[in-house]
Amino acid sequence: MELTNYFGAPEAIFQIIKDKLAEDDPSKRDYRSFRTTRLIHSPKEFQLTRYYWDTLKTDVVDEYWKFMGTMMHILLEKARIGGFKEVPFKFEVLECKITGTVDLYNPATGEIEDYKTTTISQVKDRAEPKEEWINQLNVYAWGL
Numbered sequence: 001m002e003l004t005n006y007f008g009a010p011e012a013i014f015q016i017i018k019d020k021l022a023e024d025d026p027s028k029r030d031y032r033s034f035r036t037t038r039l040i041h042s043p044k045e046f047q048l049t050r051y052y053w054d055t056l057k058t059d060v061v062d063e064y065w066k067f068m069g070t071m072m073h074i075l076l077e078k079a080r081i082g083g084f085k086e087v088p089f090k091f092e093v094l095e096c097k098i099t100g101t102v103d104l105y106n107p108a109t110g111e112i113e114d115y116k117t118t119t120i121s122q123v124k125d126r127a128e129p130k131e132e133w134i135n136q137l138n139v140y141a142w143g144l
Contacts, residue, residue, distance in 0.1 A: 001025070001056040009060040017063045020070065026050040036100030036143070040135040069117040073103065076115060082106055083113075089143040102140045112140050 003018050022028075024038075026049065038046055049056070077085050083106035090099040104113040114137055122130065 001053055001058060003063070004057060004059045006059050007061050013067060014060050016070070017060055017067050020066055021058075021063065026053055030097065032095060033097040033099065036098065036136055036139045039098065039139060040132045065117055065119075069115075072115060072117050076103065082108075083111075087144070089140075091143050098139065098143065100136075100140060100143055102144065105144060112137055112144070114140065 001021055001024075003014070003021055005014050031050075073086070079085075081104065083104050085104055087102040087105045088099070089102065090097060092098070102112055103115050105111070114133070116133065128134075
């Protein structure tokens with residue numbers, strides 16, 4: 001995937017986002033290995049992204065929320081709250097490896113928390129969280 005910087009974001013932010021995108025490169029992953037955040041989207045979207053990865057193009061401003069989410073997680077890791085923070089897990093289903101990282105897990109209560117950085121339009125007038133957020137927590141619960 002090509003990352004552009006048409007709006008002149010600072011080089012440090014550009015590089016962080018570029019590195020984050022490189023982690024998502026499907027050619028560097030076993031085709032039977034899935035991150036939770038990829039797994040929760042439609043199979044068609046997943047396959048098309050995998051197939052066309054090298055021809056896709058995005059700009060830093062389009063990936064800005066991922067950057068903000070990364071920064072938020074760094075700060076939350078330093079917070080003094082109970083439970084285990086940034087808990088990685090992996091398990092296998094039908095010879096496929098599923099991996100993910102839970103933001104906060106409290107083993108005493110069994111509660112899982114997943115923090116989101118988003119715009120108000122994503123949650124405005126919504127009685128329930130987005131379906132993909134619920135799906136992500138369900139995979140986390142199964143993985144733990």
